[in-house]
Structure formats: C-alpha cells, structure tokens
Amino acid sequence: MSFNPVILARQVNHTFGKGVLRKPALTDINLEVQTGEIVLLTGPSGSGKTTLLTLIGALRSLQDGSLQIFGQELRDANKRRLMGIRSQIGFVFQTHNLLKCLTAWENVSMSLKLHRHSAQERKMRSLAMLDSVGLAHRANYYPDSLSGGQKQRVAIARALVNHPRLILADEPTAALDSKSGRDVMDLLQRLAKEQGCTILLVTHDNRILDIGDRIVAMEDGRLIV
Amino acid sequence: MSDTNYARWFGDSALQQVSVGIVTLSPSANLEAVKAGITARVPGVQVYTHEELIAKELAFQQSHPTGPIFGFGTAMGFVVGVVIVYQVLYADVTDHLAEYATLKAMGYSDVALLSVIVQEATILAILGFVPGYGVSLVMYRFLAALTRLELVMQPDVAIAVFVLTLLMCIISAAIAANKLHLADPADVF
Numbered sequence: 001m002s003f004n005p006v007i008l009a010r011q012v013n014h015t016f017g018k019g020v021l022r023k024p025a026l027t028d029i030n031l032e033v034q035t036g037e038i039v040l041l042t043g044p045s046g047s048g049k050t051t052l053l054t055l056i057g058a059l060r061s062l063q064d065g066s067l068q069i070f071g072q073e074l075r076d077a078n079k080r081r082l083m084g085i086r087s088q089i090g091f092v093f094q095t096h097n098l099l100k101c102l103t104a105w106e107n108v109s110m111s112l113k114l115h116r117h118s119a120q121e122r123k124m125r126s127l128a129m130l131d132s133v134g135l136a137h138r139a140n141y142y143p144d145s146l147s148g149g150q151k152q153r154v155a156i157a158r159a160l161v162n163h164p165r166l167i168l169a170d171e172p173t174a175a176l177d178s179k180s181g182r183d184v185m186d187l188l189q190r191l192a193k194e195q196g197c198t199i200l201l202v203t204h205d206n207r208i209l210d211i212g213d214r215i216v217a218m219e220d221g222r223l224i225v
Numbered sequence: 226m227s228d229t230n231y232a233r234w235f236g237d238s239a240l241q242q243v244s245v246g247i248v249t250l251s252p253s254a255n256l257e258a259v260k261a262g263i264t265a266r267v268p269g270v271q272v273y274t275h276e277e278l279i280a281k282e283l284a285f286q287q288s289h290p291t292g293p294i295f296g297f298g299t300a301m302g303f304v305v306g307v308v309i310v311y312q313v314l315y316a317d318v319t320d321h322l323a324e325y326a327t328l329k330a331m332g333y334s335d336v337a338l339l340s341v342i343v344q345e346a347t348i349l350a351i352l353g354f355v356p357g358y359g360v361s362l363v364m365y366r367f368l369a370a371l372t373r374l375e376l377v378m379q380p381d382v383a384i385a386v387f388v389l390t391l392l393m394c395i396i397s398a399a400i401a402a403n404k405l406h407l408a409d410p411a412d413v414f
Contacts (some may be wrong), residue, residue, distance in 0.1 A: 054411040060411045091330055097323065
C-alpha cells in the first residue's frame with residue numbers, strides 16, 4: 001500500500017471559461033508523489049498551481065486525464081467518494097480560514113468531528129495537537145485575539161489532528177513575516193515527518209524552499225522538469 | 226361594542242329590551258328535556274346549550290367580514306414572517322460563506338451544513354416566540370380590561386402558534402440554504 005504513489009496524475013488538462021474565452025489553466029500535467037515526500041510547487045502567479053492543488057484536493061471536478069489520490073480515481077467520482085477523499089486530506093490555506101465563533105481548540109476539533117470520536121477524545125486530541133504546535137496556553141482564545149503566526153499554527157493543528165495521509169498547503173507563509181513563516185514551516189515539516197504524511201505545498205516564498213525533498217516548477221499551466 | 230354603538234346599530238329601544246338570558250341548571254337536570262320544554266312553552270325564543278352557543282358565535286364570526294379579515298391578517302403575518310426570517314438567515318449565510326466553504330473543503334456534507342441553518346432557524350423561532358407570547362399575554366389582559374370580555378390564553382392556541390412559528394422558520398431555512406451552493410470549496414484557496 002505504502003509503495004503506491006499518494007498522488008498520481010496522468011495527462012491532466014483543465015480549462016476555464018467557455019467558447020472564445022476558453023483558456024487552458026493546466027496542460028498535460030504528469031505528476032507522481034510518493035508517501036512521505038514533501039514536494040514544493042513553485043511558479044509565478046497565474047501558472048496554475050492553485051488549480052492543480054484544488055484538483056488534487058478533490059475540490060474541483062476533473063475535466064480531462066486521470067488523477068488518482070490514495071489509489072482512488074477522481075475522474076467521474078461521485079460526491080460521496082470525493083467527500084471521503086477530502087476527509088483524509090489536511091488543508092492549510094493561505095489565509096487561516098478559522099471559524100471566528102470558535103476557540104482555538106474547538107477549531108482544531110472541527111476536523112475530528114467528521115470521524116466518530118467521543119467529545120472527550122476530541123477535546124483531548126485537540127489540546128494535545130495544540131500543545132505540539134506550541135499553543136497549549138492559547139487553547140481557549142478566539143482567532144481574533146491570536147497573532148497571524150499563531151492563527152496559521154492553529155490551522156496547521158487543525159489540518160494535522162486527523163493524521164491525514166496528505167497535506168495540501170497553499171502559500172501558508174504568504175501572510176506571515178519571515179520569522180513566523182520559518183517557524184510555521186519547520187513545524188509543518190517536523191510534524192509531517194513524525195506522522196509520516198505527504199505534503200504538497202504551493203509557494204513562491206524563496207525563504208522556505210529548503211524544506212522540500214523535491215521542487216516542482218510550473219509555468220503557463222505546464223510542469224517544468 | 227359600547228352601549229352607544231349598540232344603540233346606534235339596533236335602535237335606542239334595543240337598550241331597554243332583554244335579548245339574551247341565561248338559564249343555569251342544577252347538575253342533576255336533564256339538559257335536553259329542559260331545552261325541549263322551554264322551546265315548547267315560550268314562543269319566539271331560541272334555546273341553545275353552552276356548546277351550541279359557541280358554535281353559533283363562531284359561525285357568525287365566519288360569515289361576517291371581520292372574521293375572514295383577521296384570518297387573512299394571520300396568513301399574511303405568516304408570509305411576512307417567512308420573508309423576514311429568510312432575510313436574517315440569508316444575511317448570516319452570506320456573512321459566513323467563507324467558513325461554510327472551509328467546512329465543505331474539510332469534508333463536511335451539504336446535509337451537515339443544512340442542519341446548521343435549520344438549527345439557527347429553530348433558535349430564532351424559540352427566541353421569537355418567547356417575547357411574542359409575553360406580549361400577547363399583556364395584550365390579552367389589556368383588551369380584557371378595555372372591553373370587559375373574557376380573553377384567556379388557551380394552551381392549544383399557544384402550541385399551535387408555536388408550531389406554525391417553527392414551520393415558518395424552517396421554510397425560511399430551506400430557502401436560505403440555496404445560498405449554500407455558492408459556497409465553493411475551491412474558492413477558499
């Protein structure tokens with residue numbers, strides 16, 4: 001099982017718009033990511049990085065080609081299957097996207113709620129996860145009273161608490177200063193290695209390129225080898 | 226209706242005439258026999274039991290314009306309620322669209338998100354009903370003092386109104402949930 005690639009993309013094409021406005025966003029993408037790898041996806045804005053990430057995250061439906069996540073084909077998959085795949089993926093967004101009305105630990109526990117855990121276990125695991133991102137003392141704070149770096153660390157805790165097999169991150173450091181950006185990335189790398197999960201990270205932040213096992217560059221919707 | 230109005234409607238002499246009388250029976254009396262006896266012996270008088278009088282009064286209200294107008298007012302109140310609650314829920318869903326999209330991206334189903342909106346609608350229904358019930362009680366007392374008619378809040382009426390309120394909010398929730406389709410999880414990146 002673990003020898004299979006986590007992500008296997010073959011001849012993926014994607015276009016936006018209709019008729020004369022039709023514009024290709026991705027052209028002939030072939031990508032393979034193995035279990036435990038940390039892959040960085042870089043490229044100028046508009047090169048299709050985010051589109052590829054949303055396709056892999058089963059957030060957008062596949063138009064052409066073949067894309068397998070955890071060995072499951074996404075092409076023509078039904079809603080239920082897509083939701084099942086999504087719940088095994090941890091997402092870290094550019095903006096933290098925390099729920100404002102919930103405290104830090106409650107935000108973390110939101111992704112546990114999808115799987116059948118008791119309320120007590122959810123709280124315990126959420127607090128343990130917040131502890132490992134160094135925010136145990138902020139567990140009862142609301143997102144509005146946390147700094148940008150702290151919010152992003154809560155978001156990482158939320159993505160990791162389920163022990164996902166794959167983490168998709170889109171410019172997680174874009175809104176952070178260099179110091180907290182570095183901290184956040186080191187944290188993500190350390191925790192992912194501990195849990196043995198795979199990371200695909202979109203970034204054009206040069207300061208964090210060293211954390212990846214492999215860097216994949218994109219331009220105009222194509223992968224540059 | 227005041228006595229002046231009554232005199233205006235039915236003539237000044239109406240105030241001098243007895244038009245309604247109450248006969249109170251001892252518990253052991255045979256209701257039907259007494260009724261038949263009065264009808265037979267006193268000409269020009271209609272006799273009703275308590276239940277029959279209530280039925281006659283309700284039928285009179287239905288046949289008069291006042292009754293249907295009040296009924297229609299209630300129906301319009303329901304429709305306006307649906308629209309207002311819909312507006313409240315719609316604004317709330319719009320405000321939190323990004324959060325709904327995030328939950329969708331995490332793997333939450335449409336049904337789970339719909340249940341959040343229905344919960345919200347139920348809370349609105351309960352929070353709306355409680356002060357409404359209180360205001361109604363005060364109004365009942367005020368009108369009873371004003372008209373000297375007996376107005377009593379009946380539990381079955383209160384329950385029926387609560388059920389309708391709940392129904393109203395859930396209809397609004399169902400309409401507002403349409404907006405959820407706009408929460409595209411691909412947009413949160």
